[in-house]
Amino acid sequence: MGSEQVVPLTLGVLYPGEMGSVLGGLLRKQGFRTITTLAGRSKRTRKLCRHAQLEVVHSLQQLVDSADIVLSTVHPDSAPKVAEEYCACRSGKARQQCFVDLNSIAPATVAHIESMLADADVDFVDGAVHGMAAQLTTFGTIYLSGASAPAVAVVLERAARTRVLGDRAGAASAFKMLISGVNKGVTALLVEVCLAAREVDLLEPFFASCGEAYPGLMSILERTLPSYPQHAPRRVQELREAAQMVADVGLRPRMIESARQVIGEISAAGLPSDNVRSAIQILAELHAREVLKQSQLPDSITCQRSVE
Structure with a gap:
């Protein structure tokens, strides 16, 4: 009998700024298919994406249709909007997916995002990154909370030290x-x-x-x-x-x-x-x-x- 081929998870990064490009690049080196989209992004973000060698898809819709886990790494003010745009790309027949918010936002903002994702039938994990992007592998720690946090931790710990703070979304933030x-x-x-x-x-x-x-x-x-x-x-x-x-x-x-x-x-x-x-x-x-x-x-x- 031949061995079954294991298909690597596809990770979507929204978006490859400083933290997103570093984290995405580290996960790519660990064998995960790591994709992003650059529609409307700055020249600096495009440069960081090239340096991290992330796979670029044409649109947010294509990313949502392809990813198993979506990582949100944006400016705090942009976090709710990114989650809203993501939800708008979900359809009734969309694949099972987990959305991980890794932004520096208050628990009240997390609750708002969690509510949006629940309406879109998406698993949600609250996350936070402590440490600078350039020192993520040596001094950084990724904190996660939520029901699916342990499963996401198995993936992210391949890139950086990861700690699960419980099954309640909001604890990590x-x-x-x-x-x-x-x-x-x-x-x-x-x-x-x-x-x-x-x-x-x-x-x-x-x-x-x-x-x-x-x-x-x-x-x-x-x-x-x-x-x-x-x-x-x-x-x-x-x-x-x-x-x-x-x-x-x-x-x-x-x-x-x-x-x-x-x-x-x-x-x-x-x-x-x-x-x-x-x-x-x-x-x-x-x-x-x-x-x-x-x-x-x-x-x-x-x-x-x-x-x-």
Whole structure:
């Protein structure tokens, strides 16, 4: 008797931006057929797709008709729209399929997407990626939750460390929001105090001293701040989602909102993203552009001196 031929799963990536192209490329190297579509995507996305060697199909409809698992990796603001467009391509005779949302969104947004997919008779897995795309295999972790999460984990763990957080959709996104608040909150705090140190000509000794006293915290700044010239607008949106989650559980997101304001100022500075610089070089550029200067801030968030 001849052995049966095993047909590899087909994975659809919506869309091959930085994270989608890296994850898709890793899964392609593991033998999965990995497809995407580039209709309406930017030149940068097209370039990333070519580099990852993903198979490009002509349309979203063709991707939906072909994939076994669909991975959504887009800007947080775009996540519901991508899910809606995906559902619009489903028909009554569509194949059994699983949609995995890997975006940095709040559980409330996840619930909205899950409802859409339930109406389209699609299995849904809530997911989140902790870590930068460029370091996904070494430092990244993919978190999953939902009834089909264990089955999806078997696939994604071929590309990166994967953890299942239970069978309730929303748990993975909540976990991501918690981590996001810490990661970006630490970055925002350190940017503020480092710029203050620069104002009194103490940045270099202060930076070195913090590296000795708080190596873990400084490693966050040194790892993440160089990505902010390109990704600060996205980080602002992620913190908006994190603030929403905190508010939804009945707390006031004071620190997360403050971090969002700081990173919003970094985003507004418009730093060039065409070359990689160190964290301390980025800090020097932010200082030169007078980021966080009180004269540049709305009156509502300037520090008022109390009169005794």
